[in-house]
Structure formats: structure tokens, C-alpha cells
Amino acid sequence: MSTAVLENNPSAPEVIPTFTATLIIRRFDPDVDDEPRWQDFDVEVYPTDRVLDALHKIKWEQDGSLTFRRSCAHGICGSDAMRINGKNRLACKTLIKDLDTTKPIYVEAIKGLPLEKDLIVDMEPFFESYRQIQPFLIASSNPEKERIQSVTQRERFDDTTKCILCAACTSSCPVFWTDGQYFGPAAIVNAHRFIFDSRDEDAKVRLDILNDKEGVWRCRTTFNCSEACPRGIEVTKAISEVKAAILRGKA
Structure with a gap:
């Protein structure tokens, strides 16, 4: 020294x-x-x-x-x-x-x-899952000004906007290690970000995608993903909220 x-x-x-x-x-x-x-x-x-x-x-x-x-x-x-x-x-x-x-x-x-x-x-399998959940705002209306959203509505999905697509959560998941078809936590987190966005109109489509056998139901709630996230996102909580929305049939 x-x-x-x-x-x-x-x-x-x-x-x-x-x-x-x-x-x-x-x-x-x-x-x-x-x-x-x-x-x-x-x-x-x-x-x-x-x-x-x-x-x-x-x-x-x-x-x-x-x-x-x-x-x-x-x-x-x-x-x-x-x-x-x-x-x-x-x-x-x-x-x-x-x-x-x-x-x-x-x-x-x-x-x-x-x-x-x-x-x-090779990050391609990771990004392919990300693309499949349609990670973008879908809205049919064409307002003359910005789409208004309350502070409470924004807070609903604020946590999942922090994702930087590093794959730390997905690659810490034991299910993902053994099942190459599982969407993985990061894809579900990014779906959550739009499912619960009040401006988006395609939550039902994303919920149907994640209701697939390789979707949210493959999660075993080990919390590895939450512990691995460098941005502190409550990943497991977001996955459970998507599961609840699927059971309700709406966000």
C-alpha cells in the first residue's frame, strides 16, 4: 500500500x-x-x-x-x-x-x-422478450395539446419507469436460467410501465401477452430480481401487480 x-x-x-x-x-x-x-x-x-x-x-x-x-x-x-x-x-x-x-x-x-x-x-433473446410486450405508448386519439395526467396517475407506474434494460434482474432469475422462453422480469416491468399508464389504450393486449404460459405465471417470487436491480425497482411487486390485473381482466 x-x-x-x-x-x-x-x-x-x-x-x-x-x-x-x-x-x-x-x-x-x-x-x-x-x-x-x-x-x-x-x-x-x-x-x-x-x-x-x-x-x-x-x-x-x-x-x-x-x-x-x-x-x-x-x-x-x-x-x-x-x-x-x-x-x-x-x-x-x-x-x-x-x-x-x-x-x-x-x-x-x-x-x-x-x-x-x-x-x-448475447443480449438478443433479452431484447426480443422486451419487444414482444410492445414497450411504447399506444393511443388512438390525437390531442392538440399534451395528454393530461394527474400526479396520482403518474405515481402509479413511476417505479417501473426507472428500468435501464441492464438485464441484471432477468439474468438473476432461476426460472429464466432454465427456461429460455420465459419473458423474464425486465420485460414484465416494462409492460407494467404501460399497462398502468392512464394515457395508454392497449393494456388488455399486454395483459393477454403476459397471461401466456411463459408470462407472469412462471414467476416463483424468489425476489432475486428485486435484489439485483441497480435502480431499486420493486420488480417482484410489479410482477404481482400485473398478475392481479390479469385476474381482474383490467389494469
């Missing part, structure tokens, strides 16, 4: 202490590997560093072949979802100091989607 040596000089720049973290990453190169393999890296990090920062340092300073997705690095784009110490998280929001740094940090791709390379999975 390196530390700053501060003398009686208030103008001296402070050097932030660093420490060495060990990351054990599940690697896979389809051109070389028959099966994924684990590889460990020691990297010097700051207390303020996130797992994404450590991955960058490994890629830039130790192994340029390490492959992962990232974009905004601020928990908005959702592209860097991965399993960190066995839990789905966004690498850009996971501070290394919040993990147990006395032990190695295990990093691997999210589960349930086809592995392409290292920490990258």
Missing part, C-alpha cells in the same frame, strides 16, 4: 492511499477455449475505484484482450451488468472498498444468456 507523507505544509498535495485487489475473472475466447476458464489479476486501486475502474486497468495495463461492455460509467446505460462475487451488479456502481478486499473478487458474465466472449453475452 502506498500512502502520502504529509509534513507541516498545508499546500502539499495529498496522495490518496492505494491497495492491491485481486480479481479472478471468468474468461472465454470462442476462438481458443472449449470451456470458460478463470484467470486472476492483481491490480492497484484507490478506495474510490469501482470494479469497472479495475477492469479498465487490467485491460489497459495487463491484458488488452479482456472483453467487456461499458459506456456511460454512471449507472444509466446498463451495459456493464455482470456477476460480481456471485451477485448481479453494475460494475460502474460497485465500489471495490465495499467488497471484502481480503479475499479475491470474482467477476463473470451474467447467467442465462449465450456467452459470446469473456464478460459479454
Whole structure:
């Protein structure tokens, strides 16, 4: 560990202490590997560093072949979802100091989607489910001004508007791991966002879609999805509200 040596000089720049973290990453190169393999890296990090920062340092300073997705690095784009110490998280929001740094940090791709390379999975099955629930406002009217909505009406679906499509919830679901046809929590959350929107006119169609055998009824209420969501969405609650709406026959 390196530390700053501060003398009686208030103008001296402070050097932030660093420490060495060990990351054990599940690697896979389809051109070389028959099966994924684990590889460990020691990297010097700051207390303020996130797992994404450590991955960058490994890629830039130790192994340029390490492959992962990232974009905004601020928990908005959702592209860097991965399993960190066995839990789905966004690498850009996971501070290394919040993990147990006395032990190695295990990093691997999210589960349930086809592995392409290292920490990258094929997201197409995930987005296909998302597209099937018609994730857009459907309204036949053509008002001259905005569609008026009360604060209470907006609050009804406010939580599910937070989804960033990172797939952390869906890929944490045991049913999704074993059933490639299940819509998954994220698709249901985005259906919820429009089903309960007072401006939308196609809630019945979405409810019919999710009443399918691979829809909401496949959910086993394990709460894995809610725990995995980096935006704090009450995913399991949203799924139960969609189930109730199906039983009522309306939103």
C-alpha cells in the first residue's frame, strides 16, 4: 500500500492511499477455449475505484484482450451488468472498498444468456422478450395539446419507469436460467410501465401477452430480481401487480 507523507505544509498535495485487489475473472475466447476458464489479476486501486475502474486497468495495463461492455460509467446505460462475487451488479456502481478486499473478487458474465466472449453475452433473446410486450405508448386519439395526467396517475407506474434494460434482474432469475422462453422480469416491468399508464389504450393486449404460459405465471417470487436491480425497482411487486390485473381482466 502506498500512502502520502504529509509534513507541516498545508499546500502539499495529498496522495490518496492505494491497495492491491485481486480479481479472478471468468474468461472465454470462442476462438481458443472449449470451456470458460478463470484467470486472476492483481491490480492497484484507490478506495474510490469501482470494479469497472479495475477492469479498465487490467485491460489497459495487463491484458488488452479482456472483453467487456461499458459506456456511460454512471449507472444509466446498463451495459456493464455482470456477476460480481456471485451477485448481479453494475460494475460502474460497485465500489471495490465495499467488497471484502481480503479475499479475491470474482467477476463473470451474467447467467442465462449465450456467452459470446469473456464478460459479454448475447443480449438478443433479452431484447426480443422486451419487444414482444410492445414497450411504447399506444393511443388512438390525437390531442392538440399534451395528454393530461394527474400526479396520482403518474405515481402509479413511476417505479417501473426507472428500468435501464441492464438485464441484471432477468439474468438473476432461476426460472429464466432454465427456461429460455420465459419473458423474464425486465420485460414484465416494462409492460407494467404501460399497462398502468392512464394515457395508454392497449393494456388488455399486454395483459393477454403476459397471461401466456411463459408470462407472469412462471414467476416463483424468489425476489432475486428485486435484489439485483441497480435502480431499486420493486420488480417482484410489479410482477404481482400485473398478475392481479390479469385476474381482474383490467389494469
